[in-house]
Each structure stands twice: as C-alpha cells, then as structure tokens.
Amino acid sequence: MVANGKANGDFHTSYLYNPDILHGLDWKSVQSKVTPFITNENPGEDYFLVRPLQIEDYDKGYLQLLSQLTTVGDVSKTDFEVQFRKMQKAGCYFVTVIEDIRDSRIIGSATLVTELKFIHKCGERARLEDVVVNNTYRGKQLGKLIVLTVTLLAKKLGSYKMSLDCKDQLIQFYKSLGYSLEPGNANTMMLRYESKL
C-alpha cells in the first residue's frame, strides 16, 4: 500500500491526490501494449502533462471535457470545489488528467476509485470510471495512456482487481489493454432512479 493524498499531508492541496504516487508505475508490464512506447512520465509530446486533477481544473475545461462523455449539467465553481474537497477527504478518488500545457486545457481524464472489502483478506478493489479524451487529439494513444496510468496506479495501491463497465464498441479497446470479459460473469445491470437533471 502507498500513502494516498489523504494519508500524506505534505503535497500541495490543490491536487486531488498526492502526485508523487504517479512516479515509477510498472510500465514494463504493459510495454507490449503501447507502440510507440509512452508513459505518464513520458507521454510522447513535451506539452502533455499527466497528473492528478487539480481544483483549478474547473477553469481549464475539465467539465467541458466530461460533457463529451455524458450529461454534466449546471455545476458552479463552488459546487465543483465542494465535491472536489469531499473526494480529497475520502481518499479513494484518483481522478487523473492529461493537460495540454500549451493552452492549459484538460484533454483527457480517467477516474480510479478504490473500494474497501472484507472479502479477499480485507482487500481493496478498484474501478475505472469516466474515461474521456478530447476527440481532436486522436492518434496519440492518449486513451491508452490515461487508462493504463490509472490501471497501473491501482496495482501500485495494492488492489486485487480492477473492473470497468463499457459499451460494446469499447470491448476491443479494453481487451487490448489487458481487460477481459469473464465467461458467464460479465453483465452490468442498471436501475435508474428519477433523473435529477
């Protein structure tokens, strides 16, 4: 286990979690999946920066990026900051973004959420949520980059497994990164309550 943002109070609190834990991820284990080879610390272009979500990202187009994925709705800066601080305090949210530092825009994001269990020796499992890459940046492997970054981060944090729910057309993409549909046990079911929007 590695100290997360909550446990380690000496990082700049504008980060959702401690950026130090993104150093030294086990990219060797997935090297064959990424050609040309890039990592979160060497993301292929010197103007890409992979880092934890920051509270300032409200003004860097983070929510506009998420709106490429699903409905965001009206979220004021205060709403955003309140939710950000709740997540930071909880210590189980690892929202990770790619910034294009040329114009200070968030162009990719993926969320790792960890969940405590009693099963598996009081283990911790991980989930991949809300993956999105700005569709004007195709061909730079940024989808792979952001998904593998949080996948390797979950491994480093000690999770025993990581799961995701996805649409049919994304199955091949996730298979290429090491995820699989387990035979007979690969169903996501949903119940939607009355919409809040």
Added chain:
Amino acid sequence: MVANGKANGDFHTSYLYNPDILHGLDWKSVQSKVTPFITNENPGEDYFLVRPLQIEDYDKGYLQLLSQLTTVGDVSKTDFEVQFRKMQKAGCYFVTVIEDIRDSRIIGSATLVTELKFIHKCGERARLEDVVVNNTYRGKQLGKLIVLTVTLLAKKLGSYKMSLDCKDQLIQFYKSLGYSLEPGNANTMMLRYESKL
C-alpha cells in the same frame, strides 16, 4: 440527501451506518415485486432483523456467510475491526445484514457503496456488491428483501442510479427487481492483479 452515519454522530457506533435511515424506505414503489409482501421493517418472520452491519458481527458468522460467496481468507478480529472503522469513517459503505435473532447468526448481506461524481450535477451513483443469503433459508424471499432494502436506501440517499455486476444465472433475478441490461452497454470487464491470497 439524508445524513449518513458519518454525518450523524448520535447513533451507537457499533453500527457501520446510522440505522435510522432504514426507516420509511419507499417499499410502495416495489410492492408488486414481493409476494407475500415483506419489507426490511416487517421481514416476514419475527426472528429476522434487517439492520446495518455491526462490529460485533465478526462473532455472529458474518465472514462465514461471505465465504459462501467468494474467498475471504484469514481475517482476524483486529483486521475486521480496522476495516470496519475505515468504512465507517468513509461514510459511503452501507453493508446491510439480516440476522436470525434466534441464534444470533448473520444469514444475509448486501453492500451498497455510493460514489461521488462531477457528472450529473456533482451527483452520486450507487453500486450493489457482495449479495449473499445463507442457502439454508431458501423460499423466504430474503434475497429480494436484502437487495431491495439497499436499492431503496440508495434512492433515499439521492443516488441517480444503482448498478451491479452479475453472473448470467442471476440476470432474471435482478430483472424481477427492476434492474436491466441496457442494450449495447451492459459489459463488465475485469483485470485481476497477482492474487493477494
């Protein structure tokens, strides 16, 4: 939104979350799904008690029950209590159990976990995890009872949706409770790290 255990400090701390929030769930909305009609407050037999997990449940067979579901491994009482307190502090874990008070055994359990989002107006989604009922208690609708209890609890807590991952043979059961496989978007994919056990 309803105050959960974390926000409301006046309940007995042996509970994982505030038992008061289990009162007055919207059973009317699911009445047609349960025949004969039972609820968490009237579970069909006077010796069944539906309540939040308690720290004392380590000695009431809770982990033995979970081992009917999957690998639990060696979990000492201290391990259990440490994990219990972490979950209690986090405030997003709603492990709910059925006790047979005749012999003080835990005979059913389901976990609701809530997750904070920026999407959907900084909404909250819910997940159903680790559903298990002692298989010597068949025919008493305890599976329905425990799943609907946490499903209605998530609604009360303000979640915009609740999801679950399940094996093929459980699809019909969850359909009968209101869950659905959404066309083209019902895949669970998994990546397992080196086993901890």
